Amino acid sequence: MSTTELDAAGITDPALRTAYARCRALNAVHGRTYFLATRLLAPAQRPAIHALYGFARMADNVVDDRDADASPAAVAARLEQVRGRMRRGLDGTDPRTLVAEGEPVVAALADTVARYAIDHRHLEDFMDAMAMDLTVTDYATFDDLARYVHGSAAVIGLQVLPVLGTVGPREEAAPYAADLGVAFQVTNFLRDVAEDLDRGRVYLPRDELAAFGVDRELLDHCRAAGRTEPRVRRALAHLVARTRAVYRRAERGIPMLHPVSRPCVRTAYVLYGGILDEIVAADYDVFDRRVAVGNARRAAVALPHLARAVGTRLVRRPDTLPV
Template identity: 80%
Template structure:
C-alpha cells in the first residue's frame, strides 16, 4: 500500500493513463481506489502489477462489490427486512446508473462508487447481467444460512465469485476471443471465493452462515453444531481437520483448472493474475500450516511472502509492457 503522501500522486497518474479527466469522475475513482487499498490487501497488491491505465477500472469493480458486501455484512441493529431494502436500493441505483438515465452530476456527488462502476462498465463493455448476478448472490446472504451440496453452493458462488472473474476479463484483455478465456476466469474467481470460505469459517459462523457444503462436511462427521462447539471453545477437532483438508484439496484442484487461463490473457495482465493466484493459494498453505485450526485463528499471508511474490511479479510486469503484444478486441 502506498503512503498517504504518495497515494494521491499515484492515483492521479493512474487516472491520467486511463484517460479519466473530469474532476468529479476522478474523485469517484479515487474513492474506489481507497476502498480497495483499505480492504482488499491481496487484490490491491496484485492490482499494482497491472498497467496504470487498467487499475482504475479494477478499483471501480472492487469498490462496488465492497459497498454491496458491506450492506450485507455490517447491518448494525437493522432487521433482515431493512437490510434487504437497503440492498435493493443499491441495486436500483446501479440499474439507473448503468442505464445512463440519471443526472450525472448528482450521481457523482451522491453515489461516487456507483458512478465509477457505470463508467467502467461502459468503457469496457461489461455485460450488465454480471452485475445482476452479483446482486442476486448478495441477496442470498440475507436468506440462505447454509448449503447442502457443492451444486447448491455453485448457485451462490456463480454470482459472488465467477462473475467477478468475468467482469474483470475485459479490463485484463485476452489474446484469444473473450469467450475462450471466460471458463478459466470464472474458475479462478470461484477458487478465490472458496479460499475465503475456508479461511473465514469462524467469522462466517459468527454471522450465522456456513458456506462449506453440508454433504461434504457430513462425510467426515461434521455439522454446524460441531463447528459452533469448536468456535466457542477455540478448539479444533480431528473430524473438522479432515473435512477441511478435503476441501482444501478440492479448492487446489480448481486453481489448477484455472491456471491455463492465465496464458490466454494479455501479456501485460498475466503477472497480476498470476500473483493473485499465488497469494491466494498461499492462504491455503497457511491453513495447512496451522493444522486447519481456522476456528481459533484467522490465517493471513505474511508480508514477507507478499513481497517475495510481488517483487518478481513487478519485474515480469515491466518486461511485458515493453514487449509488443497481441490483444484480441471483439
C-alpha cells in the first residue's frame, strides 16, 4: 500500500500497516471497478475502504471458492470460524496480536470499525447473508430476496458511509447508501446469472421470471446452450429496468456526502450502471460470457472525476475531511 495513504490515515504501527496493505491487495485483484473508484477518495480514506472490502472478500471466498468435495456443514463451520475471528477483533483484541496470529484482514477491519465507530450489527448482518448462500438456492419474490440483499449489499453501503462522511445527519443519507449497495448487488446478479447457475444458485426472483414464462429449467437450458432464449431476454430487460429505478433513487444521496467523497461514489455509480448498459448492448447475452465495462470507458468516466476530486482536496484543509 502507498505509504502516503497510510501516513495520511495516521496508521503508523508496522503490523497494522502490513494488515492494511493485505486488504488493499485483495481490493486491487478482485474489485476492479470498486478499486478504481476508491482511488478517487482522499488518501486518508482509502485504507478503511480497503479494509472493509478485504473482509467482505475473505468471507465471500469461504462460500464461493469452496472445495468441490467440501460438505455444506464443513463450509458452514469455516464461515462460523470467520465470524468468531471477526467478533474477537471487534471485541477489542489488539490488532497487532491478530496480525501476529495470521489475521491481517481481521486486524485491519477491527481497526477501521473502531476508528469510524461502525455499527457491529452491519458486520453481523453481512455474515448472516453469507450463511444464507449455504442453504438457500433461489428466492420466490423480491421480498424474499430482500433479507439476503440487505446483508450482502445494503449493509456495505452503511459500513462505508462513516468513512465517506456526510454534510448533514448521517441517518438522512443512510437509506440512499443502502440503496446504492443494493443497486450494485442486483447488477451483479444480472451480469453473473451463468456463474451463479454453475454454483447452484439463482438470485432472480421466481415470480418476476415466471411473469415472462421463465423458470430455472429454462435458465439451465440457456446456460448449456450458451445463448439467451427470447423469454429470458424479456425477463432480463424487465429486471434491468427495475434496477435502473433503484439507481435513480440512490443517486439522490450523492449530494448528501462529504464533497471529497462525491467523485468516488459518482464514478462507482456510473461504472456499475454502465454494466447494465453493456448487458443491454450485448442483447442480454449473459450465458456464455461475462459482460464488463471496457478500460477505455472506465478511463473516460474516471478521469473527469479524478480532476474534480483533486480540486476538492486542494481547497479543503486536512482537518475538514471525514473522520
